[in-house]
Amino acid sequence: MSTESKPTLESYLTNRPEFASVPRIQSLYSDLGRQKLSNPSGYTANLAWWRTTLQEIVRRRLQPDQDDALVLHVDQDLSDALRWDKVGRPAGLSTVVEDLTQDGVLHPLELFLSSSASIYEGGSIVGRVADVLIKKSFWWALEHLNLVSSEATETPAAKWKRVTGDYVVVSVLKNLADNIIATQDEKSALTLSESIHSLESFKRYAESCSISMGGLAPLSSTDVKVLLKYLARDRRVLVIQGDVIKFAEDAISQEITTVDRGVFELKSTIERVEQQIQHIEISIASRTAQIKAALLANRKEIAKLQLGSRKALEALLNQRVSTMTTLTAAMSSIDQAHGDAAILRAYESGSKVLKEIMSRPEMQKERVDEVMDQLREGVEGAEEMRRLVEEAGWEVVNAAGAAVDDDELLKELEEIQREETSPTRGQTAPARQELDEKPIRELTQQFEAQKLSTPVRTPGSEKVAQLA
Incomplete structure (x- = not known):
């Protein structure tokens, strides 16, 4: 290799x-x-x-x-x-x-x-x-x-x-x-043990x-x-x-506290116990190999002694594993308590901020009612202005429509239609006339229908309608 x-x-x-x-x-x-x-x-x-x-x-x-x-x-x-x-x-x-x-x-x-x-x-x-x-x-x-x-x-x-x-x-x-x-x-x-x-x-x-x-x-x-x-x-x-x-x-944790030292001692103890467990496991494996070697050599007394030693090591291993379980559980409890304390500090800070905001003058009920009334008046004023602008626009449209004769507009449209080069110039006269006059008749009908369906609006027309 x-x-x-x-x-x-x-x-x-x-x-x-x-x-x-x-x-x-x-x-x-x-x-x-x-x-x-x-x-x-x-x-x-x-x-x-x-x-x-x-x-x-x-x-x-x-x-x-x-x-x-x-x-x-x-x-x-x-x-x-x-x-x-x-x-x-x-x-x-x-x-x-x-x-x-x-x-x-x-x-x-x-x-x-x-x-x-x-x-x-x-x-x-x-x-x-x-x-x-x-x-x-x-x-x-x-x-x-x-x-x-x-x-x-x-x-x-x-x-x-x-x-x-x-x-x-x-x-x-x-x-x-x-x-x-x-x-x-x-x-x-929120995990204190990770920072020490x-x-x-x-x-x-x-x-x-x-x-x-x-x-x-x-x-x-x-x-x-x-x-x-x-x-x-x-x-x-x-x-x-x-x-x-x-x-x-953060700035609060810029010193070593008694809690930090306690966590440090606990982590150090856990590390030492882990090393002991590893050493015991290696010793147990060594005793097992020695027992097998003694049995192969038919040296039962030596195998018996090594077996007793292994039994003692196994008992010690169980004890150290139990200790490790207890220490790890204690560390987890400390981390959880530290996290809970940090969460409570956040809750406390949030409640203080909320209380400060709600104590401002603009957040009082009277001020809120006043602001909402002003907003309501503003919306109503804007709606009234929109209505007045719309009425003035209709007046302008009606005035422009009265100044121009609709019959004259239709007559001028017919003249423009006749002057345009027709794509049907090669057709017979009646057929070409029918094609030329059809769009004009349709436009005239639409225009007359619009005049009949749209009444003339004047500043006093709505008042007359209301009186009627």
Whole structure:
């Protein structure tokens, strides 16, 4: 059976299209510090390529002899692993790391874990330096944050020594954090046990969330520290107190309560009992195998001893399973009570909002009656206006009809009909006359019928009709 080999940094670089062009690789591996001054546009393109490449190296876990999935180790091993036969090692790697750090793409690991300020907070340079000075000397802080520039006189070896170290890759960290937060949001907020973790359970949870991202799980202890710091300080979705880790649902839950600690202890006990059950089951299987082996060797005394041991383990297993059932039922009751409390808080909040709305002046009965009366008057006024407009329209129509003689209209229609080119010009005269006069007779009959059925309406006609 063939096993899939782990991808290497060399195979990844080989598949990059840039490595098919020697001039392009020479540009990427050249001294970017000089290129930054002589060819700014080319330097910008090269820096973008290095940013993507270093991020992918970390995300795909291609760093040589490293287990971290969120931290880039800038050292001689990385430089040697990036070496390409046709161009050698990347001469501008120190410049790339320096500029990516200034752009916030990379963060020095030590500063990331020790700083109390969020990486998303702007702040002044002096403020950021002050935070570092708590733990480091003044000049080391200025040099590490690039607040003093000696690029013109600094040798490549000195610059490489200055940037050598461990860096958090923010984009990879953010993608994993987003995935964890999205997964947590899909879970019911009414389940308290789902939001409380120990360090080990959080590690397993984070690794399960990273599977869909590809290539991240498992996480190292450094990765877990970085992830916890980022979620708690920068994203503010975690509360950490001692060994208790809690996903904060809202501002109310931004602290570890006695209830949270009780749930934490209960979950930890359940995990320990689960491990004991697994260990007991393995021991029972081992005793069974030993009993069979002893019987095959006709060593009944040994088989009898192993059988007694297995009986004791089976009794212990039943006891632990019963304990697990009780603990699980208790956890379910706690989750249900927590959910009921959250529902009651929602009911209370809804009743307060409803009471506040109903207490407004516009929601009082007198005001409602007044508004409805005004609406009724408005509807009646609109209906009266519609009736008056309709009567005025009929007056205009009747006036226009009186000014034009209907007989003259019919006579003119007959003349227009005769002047038109008839499609029956080849027919005999009587037949053609019959076809020409038929539409006119029909139109005349319709017109006369309409005159007889539509009485002339005047402003006083309706009043006369009402009196009659």
